[in-house]
Amino acid sequence: MAITESSGERRALRDPDVRLMLEVRAGNAAAFEELMLRYQNRVVTVLEHLVGSRDLAEDLAQEVFLRVYRSRQSYHPDAKFSTWLFTIVNNVASNALRTKRRRREITVGGGQSTGGESLDAMAAAPSGQMPARQLDKAEMREIIRVALGSLNERQRLAVLLCKFEEMSYAEIAEAMDLSPQAIKSLLARARVNLRQLLEPYLQHGQLPAAGRKAGDDRPGDAEGPPGPPATPPSPPT
């Protein structure tokens, strides 16, 4: 056991970010700033796709870096630094999403619907009321963003860590406190869901001609929930 731990530590020490974090632990403020500069965009990117709001993502990223600093004395270099960091991201995001869900429940209970973005709603946006037309890059990007937002939180985080952070299943499992087998299943389900949601657009590269639903939010609403859309994507006609 001791041999495994020390070899794990040796492996981790090859990671330059682990060495920076050890300097942070020793009280080096410049090392903390360097770590922040290396990771701030990556953390905000993952958080923004998780919570669906840039402002909230930045607030949560600040919370993440504050936790990194406060945890410096208990930090042990037994994994890659990014794995440890995204464990904190997962915890902070989970708390925020739980709070957000509770608030939404209260609002919905009060008779108001926050409304979610949906691929149908996007397809039915004013420009989409015309007959089928080619999607431009921005529209396609928005459709992909909404499709990602329609996954559940765990699938979404696993996809983001796999795609953006290029983390292995074992690293994602550690960051999300799940088994590698659970991550394998989670990612497979997420990929199948994404395929079902996006394939119609991919095949035809066109938005469907559909009527806009009353009350649907416009895409790009900064505070809009990234949760499942109210309506499914309509395949292009």
Place this chain on the structure above:
Amino acid sequence: MSRELPSIETETPATPLEERLVAYLDGELDAQESQAVEELVSRDPQARETLERLERTWHLLDALPRSEVGDQFTQSTLEMVTVAAEDEARQQAARRPWRHARQWLLGLSGAVVAALAGYLAVAAWAPDPNRTLLEDLPVIEDLDEYRQIDDIEFLRLLHKEGLFLQEPGDEG
């Protein structure tokens, strides 16, 4: 006409084949498993089609925007951390006098215990010069009288009889 989107949690899970194909695309299979997948897709058009579709939709995610924060974010985060560091330092400083007092008391107690132990050890093991004087006191008190006796053998006989063991003041 739109219908409700089924919740992801209640959807049919991925098939074992889809799981294998996704793990293959993610580079999570060992050499033997990868070769098995490659052989499968080379002879099974349906498996090949599934693999290609999964790969195409996965590549679509490359179009997702990456966030870039401004200097303001970096600056305000570092300020937050600086404030947290100052709070920590203040709390530690507030705890320090108590820690010093506790260390001082511990040191003092240690010194007292060491002194007591030293005294007891010396008392137990070191020879006491007064003890000899006390033992010889009966002789010393009447030394002039004993000097008048010339015969040392007689004195030894008296000593054997226990005359010199009498406590001072014990008469007869």
